[in-house]
Amino acid sequence: MHKIFGEFQENLSDEEEFLILGFSPSSIPIQQRWRNNGLSADFVADYLTTFFPAIDEDPDPEGKRVEIKGAVSYIANELLENAMKFNDDNSSYPIKFGLHILDIATEITLVLLATNSVSKQSLNKFQSFIHELLESDLDELYIRQLEKSAEDETGAASGLGLLTMKNDYFAKLGWKFETVQQEPEVVTVTTMVQLKV
Amino acid sequence: MEKQNVQGENYQVIGDPETATVYFKGSLRLGGMKEYEPIIKILDEMIQQDPSLITLNLRELEFLNSSGISMLSKFVLNVRKKKTIQIEIKGSDKIPWQGKSLKNLQRLMPGLKLELE
Numbered sequence: 334m335h336k337i338f339g340e341f342q343e344n345l346s347d348e349e350e351f352l353i354l355g356f357s358p359s360s361i362p363i364q365q366r367w368r369n370n371g372l373s374a375d376f377v378a379d380y381l382t383t384f385f386p387a388i389d390e391d392p393d394p395e396g397k398r399v400e401i402k403g404a405v406s407y408i409a410n411e412l413l414e415n416a417m418k419f420n421d422d423n424s425s426y427p428i429k430f431g432l433h434i435l436d437i438a439t440e441i442t443l444v445l446l447a448t449n450s451v452s453k454q455s456l457n458k459f460q461s462f463i464h465e466l467l468e469s470d471l472d473e474l475y476i477r478q479l480e481k482s483a484e485d486e487t488g489a490a491s492g493l494g495l496l497t498m499k500n501d502y503f504a505k506l507g508w509k510f511e512t513v514q515q516e517p518e519v520v521t522v523t524t525m526v527q528l529k530v
Numbered sequence: 531m532e533k534q535n536v537q538g539e540n541y542q543v544i545g546d547p548e549t550a551t552v553y554f555k556g557s558l559r560l561g562g563m564k565e566y567e568p569i570i571k572i573l574d575e576m577i578q579q580d581p582s583l584i585t586l587n588l589r590e591l592e593f594l595n596s597s598g599i600s601m602l603s604k605f606v607l608n609v610r611k612k613k614t615i616q617i618e619i620k621g622s623d624k625i626p627w628q629g630k631s632l633k634n635l636q637r638l639m640p641g642l643k644l645e646l647e
Contacts, residue, residue, distance in 0.1 A: 368539065371559045371593075403626030410559060411596055418561075476637055479603040494596035501630040 334512045334520055338463045341507030341525050345433050345444065352380060356428040358420050358449075366417060374410035377432050378402045381443070385434075401530050404502050405432075405443065408526050411494035412447035415524065419459070424450040426519050441530050448523040456510070456520065462492050463508055466499070475500045495524075504528045534575070536568045541591075545572035550581035557593035566601045573605045583616045584609065588632075592625055599631055603638060610639045618643040 337343070345351075354373055356366070382388065382398050382405075391397040409430070416428045426449075433444040451459065465474065475496050482491030498504040505527040513521050531547035541556035552572060560566050576584050586602070588594075594602075609615045617639065621628040623646040636642045 367559075367561045371540075371557060399624070400626045406593065407595075407627055410593075414559075414561070414595065414597075475634065479600070479634065479638060480607065482600040482603065484607075491596075491600060493600055497596055497599065497631060501627075501634070 334510055336460075336510045337507065338460070338510075339467055339507035340505040340527065341509050341523075342444070342527075343509070346435075349434055349436060351431060351433040352377065353432075354430045356417075356430075357425070358417075358422065358428055359425050367414075370410055370413040370417065373413055373430065374406045377409045377430075377445075378406035381405055381432065381434070385441075401443075404528060404530075405445070408445050408498055408502065408504065408528065411498065412445060412524060412526065415494060416447040416449040419451060419455060419522075420449040421452040421455075421519075423452070424519050426450040426513065426521060443528045443530055445526045445528070446523055448521050450513075450519050451510075451522050453520075459522065460510070466492065466495060466506070471496075471500055498526055502528060534572050536572060543569050543572060545576060547576070547579060549585070550576060550579070550583060551585040551587055552576060553587045554591040554594075556591065558591065558598045559593060559595040560597060562597050563600065566597060570601060570604070573601075574608070577605075577608055577612065577615065580612075580614060582614070583618060585618045585620060587620045588628060589620055589622045591621075591628075594627060594631075599634075602635060606635050606638045606642065616641060616643070618645065621646045623647060 379402070382402050385401070388394050388397050413430060420428055429448040431446040435442045435444060478491050478493055478496055482493055495506060499506055507525040509523045511521060513519050534545035536543045541558045544553040606617060609617055619632060619635065619642065621632055621644065623629055629646060632644055636644055
C-alpha cells in the first residue's frame with residue numbers, strides 16, 4: 334500500500350534543520366507514557382525557538398516566540414497523543430516524531446510529522462474521516478465534531494485535534510499510508526502538519 | 531458550600547460554589563474523557579446549583595489539549611440546554627491557544643461572554 338491524502342511532501346530534504354524522536358511502543362505501557370507526550374512536545378517547541386533567527390527580525394520577537402512555541406507545542410502534543418492512541422499494539426514498529434524547518438524563498442514552514450502502525454480494522458475508519466475532513470466545510474465540520482464529541486461519553490476519535498490544527502492554527506494536513514513490512518504485514522500512517530510562521 | 535479541588539502533576543482545578551467560578555491552572559493534557567471525569571464532575575455540580583452566571587477563569591491555564599477543549603465544549607452545550615445560565619470565560623491574551631481556540635465555544639453558545647486580557 335502507498336496512499337497519499339491531503340497535502341503531503343514525500344521527499345523532505347535533510348539538508349535543513351530537523352529533529353527526530355523515536356519511541357518503542359512495547360517498552361512502556363501507554364498510560365505511563367502519556368506524560369511523555371507533553372514533555373516531548375514542550376521540548377520540541379523549546380528546541381525550535383532557540384535557534385530560530387527569523388524571530389529576532391519580527392517587530393515583536395517575544396510575542397512571536399510565545400506564539401510559535403504555543404502552536405508547535407499544541408500540534409506536537411496532539412500528533413503524539415494520536416500516534417500513541419491509534420498505534421497498533423500488536424506491532425512492535427516504533428512510533429516516530431519529526432520536526433523539519435524548511436526555509437524556502439524567505440518563507441519559513443515548520444513541518445511536523447508523526448508515524449505509527451495502524452491495524453486493518455482502524456484503517457478504513459481513519460481514511461473515511463480523512464475524506465470527511467478534506468471534503469467538508471471546515472467550520473461546519475468543526476462545530477459538528479465538537480457537538481458529537483460532547484455527546485459521546487468516551488469522547489474517543491472525534492478528530493478534534495486535527496480539526497483544531499486546521500481551523501485554529503491554519504495548518505495544512507496530509508497523510509501517507511504505506512506498507513513497511515510483509516509477513517506479517519505492517520501498515521503505517523504518517524501524519525504531516527505544515528505550519529507557516 | 532466547600533470549594534472543590536482537583537490537582538495533578540502540572541495542573542489544578544478549583545470550583546468555588548460561593549462565586550460560581552471554576553479556576554483552571556497549569557497544563558491540562560489528560561488522556562481522554564475518562565481522565566477528565568473529576569473535572570467534569572466539578573463543572574456538572576456547578577450547573578446543578580443553577581446560578582445565573584458561571585465563570586470559568588482560565589487566565590493561568592497555559593495549555594489545554596483537544597480532549598480538554600472537548601470537555602469545555604461539553605460543558606457549554608450542557609449549559610445551553612438548561613437555558614437559565616450564562617457563561618463568562620476569563621482568559622489571557624498572553625496565552626496563544628486561548629486566542630485561537632476559545633472563540634469556538636462562542637459559536638456553540640453565542641451569548642457566551644469571552645474576555646481575554
